[in-house]
Amino acid sequence: MQTLSRTLFLVALTAMSAVQAAPRDDILAAYTAQAKAEDATFAGFSAARGEALHRDRHSGGKADSPSCTSCHGENTRAAGRTPVGKSIEPVAVSVAPTRYTDAAKVEKWFRRNCREVLGRECSAREKGDWLAFMTTQ
Amino acid sequence: MKPLIRSIAVGVALFAVGAVMLERAKAGSDEFFAPVTDPLTRQECGSCHMAFPAGLLPARSWQKMMGELDNHFGEDASVDAATAKQITTYLVAHAADSTGYGDMRRWLRGVSASAAPQRITELPKWVREHREVSPREWTRKEIATKANCVACHVDAERGYFEDD
DSSP states (O other): OHHHHHHHHHHHHHHHHHHHHHHHHHHHHHHHHHHHHHOTTOOOOOHHHHHHHHHSOOSSSOTTOSSTHHHHOSOTTSOEEOTTSOEEOOSOTTTOTTTTOOHHHHHHHHHHHHHHHHSSOOOHHHHHHHHHHHHTO | OHHHHHHHHHHHHHHHHHHHHHHHHHHHSTTBOOOOOOHHHHHHHTTTSOOOOGGGSOHHHHHHHHTOGGGBTTBOOOOOHHHHHHHHHHHHHTSTTSTTOGGGGGGGTTOOTTOOOOOGGGSHHHHHHTTTSOHHHHTOTTTOSTTOGGGTOTTGGGTBOOOO
16 A cells, blocks of 8 residues: 555656656757757757856856856755845756746846846857756756 | 624724724834735846835836836846836835825935935935944845845845834
8 A cells, every 4th residue: 555655656746747847848949949040050958068158157247247156156956146145046957846947937037147147148059058957957 | 692793793893993003003114114915026026136115115216117127236137018017017006105105105205206216225214224234234244235124124025124
């Protein structure tokens, strides 16, 4: 009986994560289509490139936010902090499974944060790379 | 049975009067500012900083601010047009100088009617209320900026800004 309920629990849990993963996959699929349109040689997203984008110090943006980690912190599984001192939910999907499931919200924050950090909007490839990195975290 | 109904009715009436008086007292105090109740406003304005109560600024200030969100105190806080419209409607309806918030006008003492102040922390009343805070206090790491109300006012999210 216990085994059965445990199995049922696991099935339910898997179903739940599948429900949350689906919108994220849709968002990635849309970025894939866009990346292909922007660059014919596009051959898929790279979590490694995403990690570099996330951790590198960039120029072109604002002096007090040269990197994504300026606010989100070095540890992707820990909370970040806004310039005003408010806590930011961790960026890693493993600890924040509901993240990156609302396409409009994802776009809104890429637009704002890429401008802050890079001084320009991110390309579809950069967005997909960054998301690919976060899904491995 | 009748006396029971009567005592219930009296009890309910007394409770209602008490609740109204409490609301009035809260609205009339410098320490209570009704928190943002609109979920969209709460979510959008509250992701980087606390969703500041609409009663902390006059309507004209909110209108100006909502029209300049792409440069919001140096940050890009832009939202889509439909979202901006809904948030502006809420903020204006609940601003310090809006109907129903008459007691909040005291908060705007010293603010020129033609001015649309943007920084709550530059309102004469705000400055006056915080004059006892030493410059050294403000540099504490956990405070970060004067916009971080909750660093000192632990119940600010619920509208209470008493001295802590």
